[in-house]
Amino acid sequence: MRYEKISFTASHADVAQDAMKRLSQRYGHVPAEEADVIVALGGDGFVLSTLHDTQTLDVPVYGMNRGTVGFLMNVYREEGLLERLEESELAEIHPMRMVAETMSGRKQEALAINEVSLLRSGPQAAKLRIIVDGRERLAELVCDGALLSTPAGSTAYNYSAHGPILPIGADILALTAVAAFRPRRWRGALLPSKAKVRIEVIEPDKRPVLAAADSLEVRNVKAVDISTDTSVTHRILFDPGHGLEERLIQEQFA
Template sequence: MTRSVLLVSNAQTEQQATVVERTAKKLLARGLHPLLESIELARISKLGVDLNGVGEFIDQSIEIGIVLGGDGSILRAAELLRNQEAPILGVNTGHVGFMAEAELDALASVMDRVAARDYEVGHRSALEVEVYQAGELAFSSWAMNEVTVEKSARERMLELVVEVDRRPLSSFGCDGVLVSTPTGSTAYAFSAGGPVVWPDVDALLVVPLSAHSLFARPLVLGSATHLAFEVLKRSPGNGVLWCDGRRTFDLGPGARIEVRQSDKQVRMVLLSDDPFTDRLVRKFNLPVTGWRGPEESK
């Protein structure tokens, strides 16, 4: 039985393309069949690397998705594998690569573990979003990191009302509002001033973006919460919905956006049981010099 592996990369240079080539050859040597999207296959081939033996991904059944890049490429892999059970393994070739499980210098040993199926699979929550206009469903999608409602024009403020579990909470003029999963709390939500939420916390995070209101603070809500946002008809500007910065939909006055936790999680490969705290320290280069630890551990 063919063991197909989806490779996801955003290789734009010969050096980046060489990483894809190296990974593909390591997979082939271990009896696995690497696949690339057609557009990526064509782009990387033009960079002069050898992709002999690499197939084209159409919609085949995949054993695992391997991402060679940063968090943006992981979001792309999650999109491609949304309707499959294949887990995603991130190998960081970028700068931070917060969601990546491995670094490039461990590529050979990581491929050994992939071939041996020597890994655990964890689950990350996702969001479902629906947009209603004039009472009719106009758009539906999902997100792994965050759903954002933002103003579509820089000079026009967006007026929204926030609803929690079918009850109005507050309204304000703003640049927008963001709903994040714990995974997304270290992405856009973090940049917007939201708290870091540990991935084992089952919660939703709401972060207003430059809101003109005293009660425009980040909120941490239960995972069963049903959120909604309405673009007020008096709003001076229109809005735009973004899902993970990848899927988008235009919002007019009166649009209603409903967001809830998805029943379908994203499967992620785990290679170690290192605590999330250590990842934060490592990825953000946090100062911990002088820490002595609890006395009982000495």
Template sequence: MPQRIALFGGSFNPPGLHHRVIAQRLAREFDEVRVIPCGPRPDKPVTDSIPPVYRATLADLTFGDLPRVTVDLFDLEQATFTRNWDLQKRYESLGEVWHVVGGDLVSGGALGKSLIQRTWAHGPELWQSAHFAILTRPGYTIDRADLPPQSHVIVLEEPGSSTLIRDHLVHGQNVAHFLAPRAHEYIQRYGLYRAPNPSSWARQSLSGQSYAIQADNHNAKAQGWLAEIGPGTEDKPDFITVLGGDGAMLRCIRERWRERRPFFGINAGHLGFLMNAPEQAFSSSFPPADVILRQLPMLYLEVEDRQGRVQEAYGFNDAWLERSTSQSSWLQVWVNGVERIPKLISDGALVATAAGSTAYARSMGASPLLADTPAWLLVGSNVMEPSQWRSALLSVDTTVELRNLSPEHRPVEAFVDGLSLGEVVSFRARISRAACAEVAFCASHDMAEKIAAIQFHRPQVG
């Protein structure tokens, strides 16, 4: 018997407890539930009321811990609104697909006048061939004659409305009883739905909160701190403590960013730009009482190999192409669909977020950026031609594509945060619309001072 998969799509702007209850009920009725927050919708301009990365985070915070429930972020990442016909094609190889819809969408079905039949792409065909899980709302009665041929009615008594939640937030009213606790905390932290532009940082206390610990196994200093702050917990921690250097932080972010928990790093490495100095972290009781949380963007990458296979990846610091042989690479550089450098002859090229600009980008000659700068970098490595070009500052809505002009004779390999993606013929990068990481710093930690120390070559402690 094929696995039954319920597709639960919607704006989820924001997702409320009523959405969570629906997902839990669906998980009892089906083998798997896929929650699919949609991208921009022409019929619902309010879908874009906050940037998509906040909506993606709220979806993970609301549904991410539910058994048999998976949050799929492809529509938010690609800024698309995938129609049910295309969702059917996307998921049907995994099992028997069930489309979750409200009872109002099937009203008039007996006469061929339901919204599904009249307004959906391939609506009449879907009506006859697809499976529908139909949710009833409190006080709403469904005429059995209106049901599609393959349907299952689920009676719900949980009221709720994203519109109501947004309205309460705009007017400063309490919404804690409408939201999952972690989603409510996140909305409060960044002032979502209350101002035109959400904040990207917040000040708060970690004192008394639970934390997981991830320590660099090859760093003796980090291992020595375990006895001082351990043991931590993996049972729904409030944040994640990372012991080590920037490399340890990058590994932890790569492995755990979908948990949507803040990362608090303690530097047992060298510069430790993403970390807190141990004398600050341990200056009083741990966890610290005064920290600044910064929501920092991540990179979204699509790389294509010689066989035409496309691989997606996320990175926090940087991603790059480098030559695989002794010969220089020949790359074509496109920015937002416009050819900017017809032939870049170099050892390779790198893109870096603002947070990652202090790493390889700096060693390649680019000026580092403050971590919350709304920009990112494209940097050439040992550029021979064009002789005067070294780097470019990019806006956050920019897409960069690097194409290998000679993949057979001058192969290049792609990397993201130091992890190899193999040899590729093209490399597309932009700031992700769905992925981010919250990094916590002691309030006394001065990121600007670290940048100044790098730029003016002054010795810097911590």
């Protein structure tokens, strides 16, 4: 596919801002609403925020690494950008929708491309009750937290918490505990992507918990409902042979 009208966006880092100036001068720049493709310059966090910000546009995002890890990014190179875009591979991702209810009764919704996590925000361990599709699966999980990850996010926080890496095409979510104390031998679960997960906080006044959908935080939650939102599709481009599926496989043999 030909991508001729490019909208460049960059993180606040100087190296990303400098790259955007040079690329804009070389290839031209149009507003995102007029673009065939959005080129995001930064790190993984920035490309995630770009995907969130442009989800109402039917425009794919191609990231080039001007950050640190860059798992979701392509190698930065100024030459041959149009050819790279034309030859790129497309991955489509459905995010999860989080509905978090606070102790005051307020509800807040957010989308997560990587994961929804619940983390203790006080000195004591959190106590969580896990319900899947209306059925209690774990009456009490004593832990520092728990997270539900998409395949795209399985190599991020989920992997750091010793959760499994999921193939990008798998219709599976990974439910992973963070520093579980009880039950000690519980190592998480793999759930169908269509599963509706509810996590309730036990003793939320004594053991405060925050919920995060990617980078958006909600504090003092008492319950969180999570489900895949198939009405939203994020489109991300990768150089040939370096797509998200290949990166997920490589990570397992690193």
